[in-house]
Amino acid sequence: MTTAIVLFRRDLRLNDNPALSAAYASHSRVLPLYIHTENEDAPWQLGGASRWWLHHSLRALHEQLRERGGQLHLCKGNTLPSLRDVIEHSGTRAVYWNRRYEPAAIARDTHVKQALREQGIEVHSYSATLWREPWQVQTKQDAPYRVFTPYWRSVRPTLSVVEPLPEPTGVEWADIPGSAPLEAFELLPRIPWYKAFGESWCPGERGAWDMLELFCDDALRDYAAARDRPARHGTSRLSPHLHFGEISPQQIFHALHRHAQRIDTRRRPDIEPYLRELGWREFAYHLLYHFPRTPVESFNPRFADFPWAPDDDALLRRWQQGRTGIPLVDAGMRELWQTGWMHNRVRMVVASLLTKNLRQHWLHGARWFWDTLVDADLANNTLGWQWVAGCGADAAPYFRIFNPVSQAQKFDPDGTYLRRWLPELAQLPNDLLHEPWKDASVAQRTGYLPPMLNLQASRAAALGAYASWHA
DNA sequence: CCGCAGTTGGA
DNA sequence: CCAACTGCG
Numbered sequence: 001m002t003t004a005i006v007l008f009r010r011d012l013r014l015n016d017n018p019a020l021s022a023a024y025a026s027h028s029r030v031l032p033l034y035i036h037t038e039n040e041d042a043p044w045q046l047g048g049a050s051r052w053w054l055h056h057s058l059r060a061l062h063e064q065l066r067e068r069g070g071q072l073h074l075c076k077g078n079t080l081p082s083l084r085d086v087i088e089h090s091g092t093r094a095v096y097w098n099r100r101y102e103p104a105a106i107a108r109d110t111h112v113k114q115a116l117r118e119q120g121i122e123v124h125s126y127s128a129t130l131w132r133e134p135w136q137v138q139t140k141q142d143a144p145y146r147v148f149t150p151y152w153r154s155v156r157p158t159l160s161v162v163e164p165l166p167e168p169t170g171v172e173w174a175d176i177p178g179s180a181p182l183e184a185f186e187l188l189p190r191i192p193w194y195k196a197f198g199e200s201w202c203p204g205e206r207g208a209w210d211m212l213e214l215f216c217d218d219a220l221r222d223y224a225a226a227r228d229r230p231a232r233h234g235t236s237r238l239s240p241h242l243h244f245g246e247i248s249p250q251q252i253f254h255a256l257h258r259h260a261q262r263i264d265t266r267r268r269p270d271i272e273p274y275l276r277e278l279g280w281r282e283f284a285y286h287l288l289y290h291f292p293r294t295p296v297e298s299f300n301p302r303f304a305d306f307p308w309a310p311d312d313d314a315l316l317r318r319w320q321q322g323r324t325g326i327p328l329v330d331a332g333m334r335e336l337w338q339t340g341w342m343h344n345r346v347r348m349v350v351a352s353l354l355t356k357n358l359r360q361h362w363l364h365g366a367r368w369f370w371d372t373l374v375d376a377d378l379a380n381n382t383l384g385w386q387w388v389a390g391c392g393a394d395a396a397p398y399f400r401i402f403n404p405v406s407q408a409q410k411f412d413p414d415g416t417y418l419r420r421w422l423p424e425l426a427q428l429p430n431d432l433l434h435e436p437w438k439d440a441s442v443a444q445r446t447g448y449l450p451p452m453l454n455l456q457a458s459r460a461a462a463l464g465a466y467a468s469w470h471a
Numbered sequence: 472c473c474g475c476a477g478t479t480g481g482a
Numbered sequence: 483c484c485a486a487c488t489g490c491g
Binding site: 147148149150228276280344345348352387394396397399400401402403406407456459 | 476477478479480481482
Binding site for chain 1: 484485486488489490491
């Protein structure tokens with residue numbers, strides 16, 4: 001009669017959870033544990049929006065366990081002392097977890113594993129958030145891939161539909177006295193800016209599957225085109241669920257495949273474009289593993305002396321608050337603030353404006369996204385910002401500067417997205433909605449600010465600065 | 472060593 | 483057409 005600890009981290013699910021299944025296979029009792037380590041992930045400790053999500057996801061997991069006669073044991077503190085405490089009070093000799101891939105987490109886990117083993121505790125770790133471990137994918141020259149297309153060409157053919165692990169049934173859940181209340185984590189920020197998040201999101205394993213079902217029923221068929229239209233719910237919106245491991249890529253692949261198979265061949269949706277996006281996520285994790293300094297340093301070393309404009313707080317604040325006077329940018333930043341999420345197409349546009357037109361360092365944008373996105377993810381955030389800024393792996397070339405007006409006209413032609421997030425402009429006809437500055441009276445009538453920059457001039461200045469630096 | 476190709480654009 | 487460069491096989 002032995003007990004095993006299952007340490008939950010970014011795997012807040014009971015299905016397809018290798019650590020949980022393995023623990024249950026070898027032990028008669030399982031003690032589910034979550035440790036709130038306030039600072040171990042510094043400088044990338046959880047941002048505000050992520051904290052909101054985590055709060056609700058932990059509550060959801062706790063409820064799931066209660067329905068099964070158990071409960072999630074919560075403690076606050078550093079991982080090793082907290083684990084030792086629980087080990088001592090529960091008489092446990094084995095700890096199971098699923099791996100994480102952020103540099104700080106790897107260092108921490110390596111240390112904890114070694115320390116526990118030295119005191120005679122078994123530690124077992126598993127792969128649960130990626131299709132392939134980062135060290136398993138290499139070029140013919142035994143180097144990590146730096147370009148997505150060859151990476152994907154090498155990985156995709158090796159992926160197959162695998163039956164996900166079922167939730168273990170009949171588990172005897174263990175607990176010890178002294179669990180902290182969830183409120184003790186103080187995860188909900190003092191400023192209740194997140195009060196509308198609940199209208200968009202349902203954190204937790206069940207919420208993840210509801211979202212996936214919505215995607216299958218609605219957007220999947222038309223994904224390749226619809227995913228570029230910010231007014232539509234054309235994307236999967238699974239990113240925060242994936243980040244916290246409420247659902248795994250394996251489960252998604254399996255579910256999409258099964259869903260597609262049930263539809264007759266002529267109307268069967270093509271799941272490849274979406275799998276490719278999951279491939280980007282996988283690629284981002286692999287890059288972060290192989291290039292652990294990229295969260296703070298440009299992937300391309302040439303950019304070490306890139307002439308970013310001097311930091312400008314006033315300018316940054318207007319960008320953050322959605323007060324730039326550029327409709328698509330302001331709409332996106334307000335969507336982010338109000339829902340904790342922004343459509344990917346719009347993310348590229350706001351990031352391009354900050355890093356290219358305004359020439360602010362990409363880290364300023366990355367940090368804001370880190371704090372405000374419910375799907376803030378070190379691997380994806382780093383890759384995304386460096387890609388837009390032009391200093392990343394497989395990055396956009398410097399001369400590719402998004403024009404927010406033409407992007408809006410192309411992907412939100414009827415202005416639905418702009419009107420949703422810029423209600424003060426909702427009454428304008430489409431041409432003025434896309435370019436409110438064309439009528440000087442709009443600013444007075446609506447209170448909408450005149451643009452803080454000239455798109456053409458700032459573009460030319462950015463190209464000029466790049467060219468003279470590059471020469 | 473050679474050849475091919477490279478997420479998302481703008482004017 | 484903007485620039486060439488390099489990752490990869």
